[in-house]
Amino acid sequence: MKHISSNDMDQMKKIFRLNLINSCTGYKSANLIATKSQNGNPNVAVFSSVTHMGSNPAMLGFITRPLSVARNTYENIKNTSYFTVNHIHEKMIEKAHQTAAKYDENISEFHKTGLTEEYLDDFHAPYVKQSEIKLGCKYLNEYEIKENNTLLVVASIEHIYFDEGIQMPDGWLRLDDAGTVAVNGLDGYSLPNLLDRFHYARPGEEVKSFFKKGNG
Amino acid sequence: MKHISSNDMDQMKKIFRLNLINSCTGYKSANLIATKSQNGNPNVAVFSSVTHMGSNPAMLGFITRPLSVARNTYENIKNTSYFTVNHIHEKMIEKAHQTAAKYDENISEFHKTGLTEEYLDDFHAPYVKQSEIKLGCKYLNEYEIKENNTLLVVASIEHIYFDEGIQMPDGWLRLDDAGTVAVNGLDGYSLPNLLDRFHYARPGEEVKSFFKKGNG
Numbered sequence: 001m002k003h004i005s006s007n008d009m010d011q012m013k014k015i016f017r018l019n020l021i022n023s024c025t026g027y028k029s030a031n032l033i034a035t036k037s038q039n040g041n042p043n044v045a046v047f048s049s050v051t052h053m054g055s056n057p058a059m060l061g062f063i064t065r066p067l068s069v070a071r072n073t074y075e076n077i078k079n080t081s082y083f084t085v086n087h088i089h090e091k092m093i094e095k096a097h098q099t100a101a102k103y104d105e106n107i108s109e110f111h112k113t114g115l116t117e118e119y120l121d122d123f124h125a126p127y128v129k130q131s132e133i134k135l136g137c138k139y140l141n142e143y144e145i146k147e148n149n150t151l152l153v154v155a156s157i158e159h160i161y162f163d164e165g166i167q168m169p170d171g172w173l174r175l176d177d178a179g180t181v182a183v184n185g186l187d188g189y190s191l192p193n194l195l196d197r198f199h200y201a202r203p204g205e206e207v208k209s210f211f212k213k214g215n216g
Numbered sequence: 217m218k219h220i221s222s223n224d225m226d227q228m229k230k231i232f233r234l235n236l237i238n239s240c241t242g243y244k245s246a247n248l249i250a251t252k253s254q255n256g257n258p259n260v261a262v263f264s265s266v267t268h269m270g271s272n273p274a275m276l277g278f279i280t281r282p283l284s285v286a287r288n289t290y291e292n293i294k295n296t297s298y299f300t301v302n303h304i305h306e307k308m309i310e311k312a313h314q315t316a317a318k319y320d321e322n323i324s325e326f327h328k329t330g331l332t333e334e335y336l337d338d339f340h341a342p343y344v345k346q347s348e349i350k351l352g353c354k355y356l357n358e359y360e361i362k363e364n365n366t367l368l369v370v371a372s373i374e375h376i377y378f379d380e381g382i383q384m385p386d387g388w389l390r391l392d393d394a395g396t397v398a399v400n401g402l403d404g405y406s407l408p409n410l411l412d413r414f415h416y417a418r419p420g421e422e423v424k425s426f427f428k429k430g431n432g
Contacts, residue, residue: 002383003337004376009274012387019387021271024351024376026303027391027398027408028268029242051267052244053279054364055237058225061361061368063269087242090411094423101417112419121219135240143359145277147370148270152277154363160220160240167218171228171235175243175400181411182243182398184391187426188413192243192398192406195309199403201317203328207310210403 023185030088030181030189032096032115033062034126035076042117042126043072044109046099048183050085058157060085060137063150072105077153081139082124086131089179093189095130123159132178133162172197239401246304246397246405248312248331249278250342251292258333258342259288260325262315264399266301274373276301276353279366288321293369297355298340302347305395309405311346339375348394349378388413 009017028048035043053059064074077083088096092115099109110117116129120136127134136159143152166177174194181189197210225233244264251259269275280290293299304312308331315325326333332345336352343350352375359368382393390410397405413426 001377002380006274006372006374009373009376014272016387017274018271020376020383020389021274021373022268023389023391024349024373024378025266025268025276025301026245026247026349026396027243029244031242049267050241051265051279052238052241053361054366055234056230057364058222058233058237059364060241063267085241093411094414097414097423098417101419101421103419107419133240133242140363141361143361143368145269145357145359145370147356148273148275150270152359152368154361156222157225157237157240158222160225160236161217162240164218167236171232172401172404173236173239174404175239176406180242182408184408184410184413185388187415188388188390189411190392190408191411192400192408194400195306195397195405195407197400197404198310198313201314203317203319203323205317207313 019185027182027184027190030096030183032086032088032099032128032131033073034084034086034128035073035082036080036125037072037076038079041106042108042110043076044099044115044128045073046088046096053154059140059154060135060157061152061154063152065150074151074153077139080124083137083139083155084123084125084127085135085137086128087133087178087180088189089130089132090181090191091179092130093181097187097189120161121159127161133173133180135160235401243398243400243406246312246399248302248304248315248344248347249289250300250302250344251289251298252296252341253288253292254295257322258324258326259292260315260331260344261289262304262312269370275356275370276373277368277370279368281366290367290369293355296340299353299355299371300339300341300343301351301353302344303349303394303396304405305346305348306397306407307395308346309397313403313405336377337375343377349389349396351376
């Protein structure tokens, strides 16, 4: 096995280090975060750091830099409290990636990428019409990660939309039925297929599959 | 599309809500976190919240509850500062899921699940031998998420191990070459395949693939 130490990392060129460190923690969620400014300008940007934070109450978080290309996203959330999280699917990976380009502040990525704004149930922020699983979220708090000057933004999940066919009777959404992708590193888009689903693990019992014969 | 509001979520049964909320944010990383107590007892537990936090310095974070089944993991990290993050691959999803069972404190999940401890370069915490991408990490800080009493643990990445063949010349690790899986919800294990990798997005230019002819 190749071994890379922190000393090796310190001496790497920037892009090489970005590619390595962004891919070494495993697959990331693939989402578009959409907002609307107080002036009514919509904004949409790709994020790979959206993370489940808790189920009761339903909460998620994501990491951002206040001065990154996602600055408009952060400012709109701070000013309006609302944003949406929209899954990226196989059919829209080029459009999703294009949202990372540094457009001028007055230009909406919706107009430049072919993604479509959709307004549902009087929610302030736009959803992405092409997305098959979408969440309406409300800002709750932020935590400054002082080790590298990033922010963890924490929000409640107020609305969930999805095609009914992808939900199993126990509540679980089967993401490969929606064609949701995952992110490998900064710029790789991967399509997962379900291998198996397991029942709650107990000491002294073999893991039981939901699907295979003779189990569960 | 089906619409679920926060009122609907409040009225759901616990397991149904857990399954829905854990799957609605997209795919999660699939890792085993391994530690060793001050007494020398090794511990390993499955985590789906390991998240990239930054590349320079190389940092990751994960979410835990102080009193969850992962309590031993958290206590060992607090007491010793060190832990490892080990990718879960297709070949080991049953063993990885079994680490979530509530074993007695003195029983090591390594002994009960068939996962193998491996010690590399005098690092205090064990790695998982079966894992093909593994990280040696050092505790830096923790942030209490007061909205739901969880903790974000933040750590530096001190060591990275992987098979050289999965790294591209620009530093990127191709995770499907390692057979790394992703988590769908609480208990679904999915195997991603790379669809495409794109160059840095620029305004006014079409997204360019790394692989397709006529691009890049």
